Amino acid sequence: MxxxxxxxxxxxxxxxxxxxxxxxxxxxxxxxxxxxxxxxxxxxxxxxxxxxxxxxxxxxxxxxxxxxxxxxxxVPGAGYAVGVHLERDSLVAVLVDLSGVVVAERRAGVDFAGGADAVVEAAAEAVTALVSGTLVGLEAGAPGTGGCAHPFRPAEQLPTADTADTANTAVAAGERLPTAGSVVLGVGVALPGPLDHVAGVLQRVTGFPEWDGYPLRDVLASRLGLPVAVDKDTNAAALGLALGGAAESFAYLHLGTGLGAGLVLGGGLYRGARTGAGEFGHQVVQLDGPPCECGDRGCVEALCLAAVARGDLDEAARVLGTAAGNLVALLDIDLVLLGGRTVGAAEELFVRGVGAVVAERARREGARAAVGVRVAPGGDRGVAEGAAQLVLAPLFGRESAAFPANRT
Amino acid sequence: MxxxxxxxxxxxxxxxxxxxxxxxxxxxxxxxxxxxxxxxxxxxxxxxxxxxxxxxxxxxxxxxxxxxxxxxxxVPGAGYAVGVHLERDSLVAVLVDLSGVVVAERRAGVDFAGGADAVVEAAAEAVTALVSGTLVGLEAGAPGTGGCAHPFRPAEQLPTADTADTANTAVAAGERLPTAGSVVLGVGVALPGPLDHVAGVLQRVTGFPEWDGYPLRDVLASRLGLPVAVDKDTNAAALGLALGGAAESFAYLHLGTGLGAGLVLGGGLYRGARTGAGEFGHQVVQLDGPPCECGDRGCVEALCLAAVARGDLDEAARVLGTAAGNLVALLDIDLVLLGGRTVGAAEELFVRGVGAVVAERARREGARAAVGVRVAPGGDRGVAEGAAQLVLAPLFGRESAAFPANRT
DNA sequence: GCACTTTGGCAACACCGTTGCCAAAGTAGA
DNA sequence: TCTACTTTGGCAACGGTGTTGCCAAAGTGC
The missing domain is CATH 1.10.10.10 (Winged helix-like DNA-binding domain superfamily/Winged helix DNA-binding domain)
Structure with a gap:
């Protein structure tokens, strides 16, 4: 150094x-x-x-x-980043300031089957609309710019001096508003499926062979003229939670149409050698169990989703809890955050079900600290916010834990 | 910084x-x-x-x-470290030079049931005998000093200039021999069971309640007047393999009387929040499977050792391979090293059996790089060598990956 | 009003890696 | 054999980092 x-x-x-x-x-x-x-x-x-x-x-x-x-x-307004969450059928883009607060938001429909270029074009349009629409001076949330759920941090959260003389240098009311001179530092894109976050190249988007090998980062970067970072959706969500102050180490489990995980170890996102870490759905928890579409048997994802499909959410939570317990024990972490549509449909049930299995196991293992199981904050915008942090995290020395990139 | x-x-x-x-x-x-x-x-x-x-x-x-x-x-002889591997019934201590080469070795019998102090005393005696016996000028391997399997690196591995003029400054023949002026940098101790490597305090050595809370590090340090580092046996072994150049990221799986793992992620040992990482034996791979003594059901350790007990090593390897595959997928690593007495008794069978399961899974997942499954080098001295590296690793900036200690 | 505490800037400093320069030690060609 | 030329790597001066010594500023408490 x-x-x-x-x-x-x-x-x-x-x-x-x-x-x-x-x-x-x-x-x-x-x-x-x-x-x-x-x-x-x-x-x-x-x-x-x-x-x-x-x-x-x-x-x-x-x-x-x-x-x-x-x-x-x-100074939150000293820089901004855009986060884009790409899914098979929809797109969420957010403009986020340095402090991680969402300043503006856009949603759009896309279709992965329609080809990569069309999706990239849709994403690029959302980004430019978000940036120019906000930076030119239009108020976020004005009709026609896509709407904005929470343009500003609520008043009680606004930074203020908490002592006697508040008059001194408290944050000016409009300071968080991006102005024409604002700097957009880059665009982070989060999407499912295996990919290489270093090269920004997609690998095998399930069911869409056309996407295989698509150099998403470079295409979007040259289209927008901005730096672009690409990562898995679960990784982005986990990074966002990490910078949100969730914990030093934790696992984010995402149960939606599939099951995946993002791992934060020692304050940094752990991506593994080839961005593949967090492959959680196909952890085998039942030797010779029912076949999974991946070709193996007894995968958590298959067991869990099957239980969901037949309406037995308690069993789904129990299965998920068992796999979560494996992960907690293996990595010695003390927080599990749950997210995804399926969890969102029955948050309390999943938190309680998973929590019970994990707690029972921790109890058996003795004097360990209690392991928390909670719903990940951020809702359906969490991944997009995390994607924006792909751009911001390096500013704060939080790019990743201590992994290949750092070592020669 | x-x-x-x-x-x-x-x-x-x-x-x-x-x-x-x-x-x-x-x-x-x-x-x-x-x-x-x-x-x-x-x-x-x-x-x-x-x-x-x-x-x-x-x-x-x-x-x-x-x-x-x-x-x-x-200069290998510029410093030395002692590594001690404590087991229930025996003790292995090695004196290692800066380059990691074992210079002298001692073995002794101990009995955990005889109390912590007696074991510590035995360890201390082994260390002092090893250090003084070698440093006073006695040749390692001389009768009465405990013997030494490989006092020096074999001749063909001796550092030599590989070009024309070898006469210049090649390593002197006796340079690796510790002399009276040598510096012993410290003692690393590796032992099973949960413990806190930061405080150097044992937690619950299975079956020996007296050991609970025993401040091994401080006791041994004041007894010897040397810095002491304490860690789990599997962590020490993994650290030793990491510094031996095994790979950037890998898992060491130890199958002996129990089943544990050591994780090296991004070049550094991953210990988790409370030295508990690598808790591999009680990963559940069979929901509602046969009960394990830990109180859970379907743990790898129980399934694997049961198969070993009934002589079905192929099944043991298959079960181990499934759990290893889970770990490989979750952490995106590409090397698994196997060790421990049970593996040692049938190395090829385990390598092949585990390798087959892991390779089949990697194949299904697509274009990933091949995952290696091999026997960990070092034999029954590997843990002791790794324990010595607990002392040496910080010199080379290889203490751990990027974990709690580093962050405030 | 005086003594005291705490903050934090200024100036000089020590020490880190960097740059510019050139001697040393080899090769390649005439 | 002599003369370029290349590459290594040390010496000296330098720029910029965090550090130290010092002191003004701005409070509290008696």
């Missing part, structure tokens, strides 16, 4: 801490102790970031007997 | 490259391109390491039309 990389590394460290603190702000000394740097070094780094417009004051904390700390915060 | 950490980081980077190159040596320009540093920076780093005695010349490479490169190598 050379000096420039060192500077970037430390700046990312500071930015990530500011991002995680949200609008509340963090003091310099706190940053220093959390990063291991001296307060003076933090001051220099912050000065640079402030010059770039990424960081600003956020009021000051109450005094503890001396000069009160000046708090710092991330 | 501050400047001192930066220096340490880059020095570790260089040392690791030299270690991996073995006795062949590496040129400065090669180091520069591999580390991303400039040649001049490498020169400075190397100069520091040479002053500390960690690095030396290793002849020169044939000219390519200009001044020939001076090759560099690690």
């Amino acid at each position: 050379n000096l420039r990389a060192l500077r970037g590394h430390n700046a990312a460290l500071v930015l990530d801490l500011l991002r995680r603190a949200g609008g509340e702000g963090v003091g310099r000394l706190e940053l220093a102790s959390l990063t291991g740097l001296t307060p003076q070094a933090v001051s220099k780094i912050v000065a640079r970031l402030r010059e770039e417009g990424l960081v600003a004051d956020a009021g000051r904390r109450a005094s503890t007997g001396g000069k009160p700390q000046t708090l710092l915060r991330l | 501050n400047l001192r950490a930066l220096r340490g980081h880059n020095a570790a980077l260089v040392l690791d490259l030299l270690r991996r190159a073995g006795g062949e040596g590496v040129g400065r320009l090669e180091l520069a391109s591999l580390t991303g540093l400039t040649p001049q920076a490498v020169s400075k780093i190397v100069a520091r390491l040479r002053e500390e005695g960690l690095v030396a010349d290793a002849g020169r490479r044939a000219s390519t039309g200009g001044k020939p490169q001076t090759l560099l190598r690690l």
Whole structure:
């Protein structure tokens, strides 16, 4: 690592801490102790970031007997990213600011069977509409731009100084609004199926042989003139949850038309050697069990979806819980987040069913910390938000855990 | 990361490259391109390491039309570490040099039922005998010191300049011999059962309640006056294999009296949040299957060992292969290494049986790279060697992947 | 109003990797 | 044998990193 990389590394460290603190702000000394740097070094780094417009004051904390700390915060509007979630029949695109808050949203219908180029064109149109429609100054949510569910963070979540003098440098009302000078840093695309996230090339989109080998990243990048990152939908969702502060390590299990997982280990997304990690649906949990369409027998996905199909959701949850328990034990994690349409249809049932199996197993294994099983926040927009984080995460040094890319 | 950490980081980077190159040596320009540093920076780093005695010349490479490169190598005798493998009834201790080569070995009988202190005392005696017996100048392998299977690396593996002028600075014959001035960097201890590698405290050694909560690391460290690191046997074995150059990511499956795993992800050992990762034996692969002593049903360990008990090794391999396939798919790795007494008794059968299941699954999943299934090298000394690497790995920046310790 | 505490900027500094330059040590051709 | 030419790698000066010493600013508490 050379000096420039060192500077970037430390700046990312500071930015990530500011991002995680949200609008509340963090003091310099706190940053220093959390990063291991001296307060003076933090001051220099912050000065640079402030010059770039990424960081600003956020009021000051109450005094503890001396000069009160000046708090710092991330400037959310200093940059934006677009996240696109591609599914077989639909598309969700979101514009997200640096702090991860969704500023605008668009949805459209697509058809994978109609060919890759048509889908890419639809995605590109959604992105340009989202970006130009918002950046030109049109208010997000105005009729005709596609609508926006939550254009701004609710007022009570707006960053404000939480001490006496709020008048000082609180966030200006419109600061989160992208302006003409805003920078769109790139586009993240999340979609199902095996793919290579490094090359951004699709591999075998089930049922659509035409897509095999399609260089999605490069095609979309040259179409839009923006950097593009591509990843599996489950990976994107997991990354989004990780940056949302879910936990240091956890698994995101997505049960929709299929069953997949995204793994966050030690704060970073774990993708494995070829973006294939999180292949969860075809974990065998019943030797010589009923055949699965993949050719194997006793896969969780087959067992689980079969139970769903016959209306036995308790059994589906029990099967899913068993596989989740395997994963929890193997990776020593303490949080499982559930998502996907099938889970969404009976959230409490799945949380309770899966939680019971996992808890029972943890209890048997002894004094381990309790394992949480919850529904992943973000709803049906979670994947798109996570896709946007494919672009933003590197800014905060959160690209991935410590995997092939880092090592020579 | 501050400047001192930066220096340490880059020095570790260089040392690791030299270690991996073995006795062949590496040129400065090669180091520069591999580390991303400039040649001049490498020169400075190397100069520091040479002053500390960690690095030396290793002849020169044939000219390519200009001044020939001076090759560099690690000085194996610059430091040593002891690795101790504790089992219920026996103990293996090895003295290992910086390059990971075993210099001396001792074995002894112990009895976990006899209490923790007695076992620690036996371990401490083995360590002191190993260290003093070798360092005082006694030749390793001399009668009475416990014997040494492979005191030195075989002659053909000795580092030599592989070009014209071998006379220059090849490794002196006795250089690998520890001398009175040698430095023992610490002791690594590997043992079964749940424990906390950060605190070095045991948790529940099955069947020996007295061991629960025993602060093994601190007790042994104060007894010996040396730094001590503690970890699970499977983790140590996996770490040893990782530093031995097995692969970037792989799983080590240990089938002995129980079944466990060690996971190496992205070049580093993955321990999970509480050193619990690699809990492989109680992965459920048969829903509602036969009961396991852990209280669950259909665990791999129970199924596999039951098959072994009734002499059906093919079935044992098939069951193990299914669970291994789950792991390979989940983590997207391409190497599985098998070890342990049960595997050792029928190596080819297990390699073939597990390999068949894994390969069949990889084939069905499509164009993935071939997944290797092999026997882990190191034999019954592998765990002890890996335990020694618990001490050495940090020198080479290979402590763990990117996990809780690294993040604040 | 004075003493004290805490924050955080300024200036000088130590030390990291970088750049420019050139001696050393080889090859290739005349 | 001599003269280019190539490649290695050390020396010296440098730019920029985080660090240290110092002190002004801005509070609290008596």
